[in-house]
Amino acid sequence: MISIARSASAKHPARPGLLGLLALLLTWLLALPAAAEDGYDLWLRYRPLPAPVLKQYRDQGTQLVAPADTATQRAARDELVRGLSGLLGRAPALAAQARRDGAIVVGTPASLPQLAALQGELEGLGEEGYLIRSTRIDGRAATVVAANTDMGALYGSFHLLRLVQTGQPLAGLDLREAPKVKVRVLNHWDNLDRYVERGYAGESIWDWHKLPDWLDPRYTDYARANASVGINGTVLNNVNTSALALTPMYLEKAAALASVFRPYGIKVYLSARFSAPIEIGGLATADPLDPAVRQWWKDKADEIYRTIPDFGGFLVKANSEGQPGPQDYGRSHADGANMLAEALAPHGGIVMWRAFVYSHEEPDDRHKQAYNEFVPHDGRFADNVLVQVKNGAIDFQPREPFHPLFGAMPRTPLMMEFQITKEYLGFATHLVYLGPLYEEALRADTHARGPGSTVAKIVDGSLEGHALTGMAGVANIGVDRNWSGSHFDQANWYVFGRMAWDPHAGAEDIARDWARMTFSTDPAVVEPVVSMMMGSHQAVVDYMTPLGLHHLMGRGHHYGPGPWVEGGPRADWTSVYYHRADARGIGFDRTASGSNAVGQYAPPVAAQFGNLDTVPEEFLLWFHHVPWDHRMASGRSLWDELVLRYDRGVDYVRGMRRTWAALEGKVDTERHHQVAVFLGIQEKEAKWWRDASIAYFQTFSQRPLPEGAAPPPHGLEYYKSLQFPYAPGDGK
Ligand code: BDP
Numbered sequence: 001m002i003s004i005a006r007s008a009s010a011k012h013p014a015r016p017g018l019l020g021l022l023a024l025l026l027t028w029l030l031a032l033p034a035a036a037e038d039g040y041d042l043w044l045r046y047r048p049l050p051a052p053v054l055k056q057y058r059d060q061g062t063q064l065v066a067p068a069d070t071a072t073q074r075a076a077r078d079e080l081v082r083g084l085s086g087l088l089g090r091a092p093a094l095a096a097q098a099r100r101d102g103a104i105v106v107g108t109p110a111s112l113p114q115l116a117a118l119q120g121e122l123e124g125l126g127e128e129g130y131l132i133r134s135t136r137i138d139g140r141a142a143t144v145v146a147a148n149t150d151m152g153a154l155y156g157s158f159h160l161l162r163l164v165q166t167g168q169p170l171a172g173l174d175l176r177e178a179p180k181v182k183v184r185v186l187n188h189w190d191n192l193d194r195y196v197e198r199g200y201a202g203e204s205i206w207d208w209h210k211l212p213d214w215l216d217p218r219y220t221d222y223a224r225a226n227a228s229v230g231i232n233g234t235v236l237n238n239v240n241t242s243a244l245a246l247t248p249m250y251l252e253k254a255a256a257l258a259s260v261f262r263p264y265g266i267k268v269y270l271s272a273r274f275s276a277p278i279e280i281g282g283l284a285t286a287d288p289l290d291p292a293v294r295q296w297w298k299d300k301a302d303e304i305y306r307t308i309p310d311f312g313g314f315l316v317k318a319n320s321e322g323q324p325g326p327q328d329y330g331r332s333h334a335d336g337a338n339m340l341a342e343a344l345a346p347h348g349g350i351v352m353w354r355a356f357v358y359s360h361e362e363p364d365d366r367h368k369q370a371y372n373e374f375v376p377h378d379g380r381f382a383d384n385v386l387v388q389v390k391n392g393a394i395d396f397q398p399r400e401p402f403h404p405l406f407g408a409m410p411r412t413p414l415m416m417e418f419q420i421t422k423e424y425l426g427f428a429t430h431l432v433y434l435g436p437l438y439e440e441a442l443r444a445d446t447h448a449r450g451p452g453s454t455v456a457k458i459v460d461g462s463l464e465g466h467a468l469t470g471m472a473g474v475a476n477i478g479v480d481r482n483w484s485g486s487h488f489d490q491a492n493w494y495v496f497g498r499m500a501w502d503p504h505a506g507a508e509d510i511a512r513d514w515a516r517m518t519f520s521t522d523p524a525v526v527e528p529v530v531s532m533m534m535g536s537h538q539a540v541v542d543y544m545t546p547l548g549l550h551h552l553m554g555r556g557h558h559y560g561p562g563p564w565v566e567g568g569p570r571a572d573w574t575s576v577y578y579h580r581a582d583a584r585g586i587g588f589d590r591t592a593s594g595s596n597a598v599g600q601y602a603p604p605v606a607a608q609f610g611n612l613d614t615v616p617e618e619f620l621l622w623f624h625h626v627p628w629d630h631r632m633a634s635g636r637s638l639w640d641e642l643v644l645r646y647d648r649g650v651d652y653v654r655g656m657r658r659t660w661a662a663l664e665g666k667v668d669t670e671r672h673h674q675v676a677v678f679l680g681i682q683e684k685e686a687k688w689w690r691d692a693s694i695a696y697f698q699t700f701s702q703r704p705l706p707e708g709a710a711p712p713p714h715g716l717e718y719y720k721s722l723q724f725p726y727a728p729g730d731g732k
Helices: 002-011 019-031 051-057 072-090 111-122 150-165 216-227 248-264 292-309 333-347 367-377 437-443 455-459 490-501 505-518 524-545 602-609 619-624 638-661 669-701 716-721
Strands: 063-067 104-109 129-136 142-145 174-178 183-187 232-235 267-271 313-315 350-354 385-390 414-417 471-473
Touching: 002 385, 002 505, 051 072, 051 437, 063 072, 072 150, 072 216, 072 248, 104 111, 104 150, 111 129, 129 150, 142 150, 150 174, 150 216, 150 505, 183 350, 216 248, 216 471, 216 490, 216 716, 248 267, 248 292, 313 333, 333 350, 333 367, 333 385, 385 471, 385 602, 414 437, 414 455, 437 455, 437 490, 437 505, 437 524, 471 490, 490 505, 524 638, 524 669, 602 619, 669 716
Parallel strands: 063 104, 104 142, 183 232, 183 471, 232 267, 267 313, 313 350, 350 385, 385 414, 414 471
Antiparallel strands: 129 142, 129 174
16 A cells, blocks of 8 residues: 555656545555554564554653674664664664663663663672663663673563553663573474474474575574563474484584574573484493493583584483383483483583373373372482473363472472463464463462462472572464464463563463553553453363363364273373263362372372362362262252353353454454454364263263253264364374
């Protein structure tokens, strides 16, 4: 449209009536919702602020004092120029000194002598923290972003931009921020052939074949997005990895990515296959106590650090789901982790050793396996090892109680592993904001050292006094234009980063920031969007696995309902193993009369979960096998309550559709349309989950549906017959 206007004026410069035409066109353009957007810009859109919000920045940001002598300083200055120009509609004048009131001054005492006076105040902010303050510099009112390091200044710049993006006033600012967690990493489950395991946003963004020469500009945007939320590391390859990732050819490619990420404070890590010494080293064994194996890893570490001097370290999935590991040689997880730790230690690298393990022999309850294998080794891991624990004991289910390892290994730093990609939560099309799931897990009270021993305090190291701390998120990123497969899934990447920075942060505040940055500062958009997001996690729990049910999805691909899944290679890969429905009732008895997994929690928690009267209803069937006519808090029978929960979940999705439809015209058409269509898919699939689950469980309960509940439109056989051989993201 802009080009039409331009060519019209060039061809007919003096034609009478043209001005009128242009005025008409302008009126029409202004009446349109914001121009179509494809989501590529994520939350860093920097579109012009609306006039009423803009007014408050009239005198601010006209000047920018920000040195650009290092790559990180340039990244900060470029981002501020880009952001402020876009948001305020005018480029800030670059200056060496603030000459007018309202300048933005960014740097460290070393990079900007004007900031020397703040030196004392920067104490305690460490290498990544910053302060943002309204103060006077060179005798002028200014907004200062000051830090001990260039990286701190870059994080502070992103924070300042966020304040403007979300329409916060820049007057009277006095903020101090430092991350509460040290290692804040994405885990890409990306294979070297660009297939993304459990990926729903297209193939891997790492174009391995064209690396190291072709550095896709997208890599820089990836780094910007991560730095904007404080993510400081990325594991490039899948936990189920090929040993080839550690060969010179791939190390050179990884080094090229590291060079793009370095200015943004993002370290590169690699998943290491435990049997690499055999597969690419030509050794006969990978036994961690074998001197030749230990030497091989030391040499490999030396080689890696010659190629990537600031390499972060290894992520390892060992003796889990068929992956090789130390137990293949009768050694323990600690033996395996410590061997790698020893190789990395001279270079400052770390090992993230996953606790998501379950052995070839089926345990009586998979829930108990990680605890049983790891707790005996507490205190035996080297100083540069983090044990990486999923938020729950089974596997990223829509809702799980916190993992019993949290609080049970006080002498070992445990890092949190969340899944950002929605393997068990409807893939990319379901609108499910994961902030409430993360918050629930982090705020859970382990009672490990009395009340208030939250998972967040274990993850941030404060409860048990660990300096090495971490949080990992399994990435939801692919080559889709919008990065995450849907616009709302960007929020899950965003909230992961913000919570890794501060595990005590609130999901709703973060959703509000995200919505303002991503869609609009207009409260008439922000508030409905935030309210949709905040209820969306409970909704997916309701329509998929209410009241503590879990692991009921289709086999392998995990798409859609499959509560009937049984048989196959191992019982704990089936649904019937987990729901245990029979004529009497439903649920997994994990109390002392059953598997006693509940005994892995601290006594007050075990007592609460283990007692039918005190277990929170959301975990009822996780811990108890409960009769169909058990009285629920609502007064209804369990069966009626179950059906009601399924319906409640579907209804919530219908409500989201209505809310979103009412935002038409307030959100650009392209994104509005896609979200609307995806919500339609979500409603269809939520109903499918509800119908299939009810049809199946009714064969056990033998009870009528409660009044008002519609019978499933098809018989059970229909739901069971559905096949999805090409569902995306299946493990390979
Ligand atoms: C499961 C996934 C599988 C992963 C595994 C893991 O289905 O693809 O490899 O977790 O975390 O949830 O290792």
